[in-house]
Amino acid sequence: MKAKTIIQKLMKIYPSELWDFKKLEDPFECLVWTILSQQTTSKNAEVAFEQLWKKFNNIQKLASANRTEVSKLIYTAGLSAQKSNYLIKSSREILKKYDGGLKAVLKKPETEARKELMVLPGVGLKTADVILCFAGGRDTIPVDTHVFIVSRRLGLASGKTVSKVKAELEAVIPPKLRRFGHLLLIQLGRDYCKARNPKCSICPVNKFCTYYQGI
Ligand code: SF4
CATH class of the missing domain: 1.10.340.30 (Hypothetical protein; domain 2)
Known part of the structure; x- marks a missing residue:
């Protein structure tokens, strides 16, 4: 539920060109x-x-x-x-x-x-x-560095390896939201949840974030 809420919130914040495009279909x-x-x-x-x-x-x-x-x-x-x-x-x-x-x-x-x-x-x-x-149109969630860091901080995953985090995310993100979730978590990582200095106080999903709530 938390994962779905976060993704839906990010879908409202970011323009759809950033998370719903067709350019990688070949x-x-x-x-x-x-x-x-x-x-x-x-x-x-x-x-x-x-x-x-x-x-x-x-x-x-x-x-x-x-x-x-x-x-x-x-x-x-x-x-x-x-x-x-x-x-x-x-x-x-x-x-x-x-x-x-x-x-x-x-x-x-x-x-x-x-x-x-x-x-x-x-x-x-x-x-x-x-x-x-x-x-391939499969409902899988690719985990890159941004997705790995952001999803662990948000409390959507706790695994220490990419494959563990991927499995945890796939357990909480509904299949049809995974592709968008991947792109939106990357965007969140680029704009706010930077590896070194996350901009938590202005982050749009800080009220759902385990890391921020624990500070
Ligand atoms: S509140 Fe901070 S740690 Fe949490 S997702 Fe936002 S930027 Fe990252």
């Missing part, structure tokens, strides 16, 4: 975007994505791309040598293994699909869940 685009956005800001990932997509806008092109060239194009996203490697290797692996590309993986039962996605280079639990959630 699975390959979603994979590329999520790898680029690892350990960087959305702004930096967006610049890198735009640069990359001008030249390599499908899986065939990226699978046969030159690593140095890709690395230069995605420079703003950081870790560009590693990320270009992931992007090219994942593209090659998908082409080799699946006739229907990632769409074929997403047709499988959720647990199986997640397992197969996590075999791809650069794809961990969070990235797999982002693809399942946004491109």
Whole structure:
């Protein structure tokens, strides 16, 4: 109930363009975007994505791309040598293994699909869940650093690992609110619940927050 109340409150505060969009519905685009956005800001990932997509806008092109060239194009996203490697290797692996590309993986039962996605280079639990959630329409909640910190402070979860926090959140957030919840908790983390200095006194959900109530 508390989780639902918090998410619904955030849905009223934030404009829907921030938490209800369709831009990650293509699975390959979603994979590329999520790898680029690892350990960087959305702004930096967006610049890198735009640069990359001008030249390599499908899986065939990226699978046969030159690593140095890709690395230069995605420079703003950081870790560009590693990320270009992931992007090219994942593209090659998908082409080799699946006739229907990632769409074929997403047709499988959720647990199986997640397992197969996590075999791809650069794809961990969070990235797999982002693809399942946004491109696969599954009611799962991807847990990134913001979601991890914010949900523990709010008292929606207490686990010390991403998979434990994810399981706790999925137990309290109704399926249809999970995708929005993921995006809204990220936004709350960016705007108020910063890792070092959370702005609790002006936070819109402070009256529901375990951390703040305990101060
Ligand atoms: S009240 Fe403070 S700790 Fe709680 S969610 Fe808001 S910013 Fe984070």
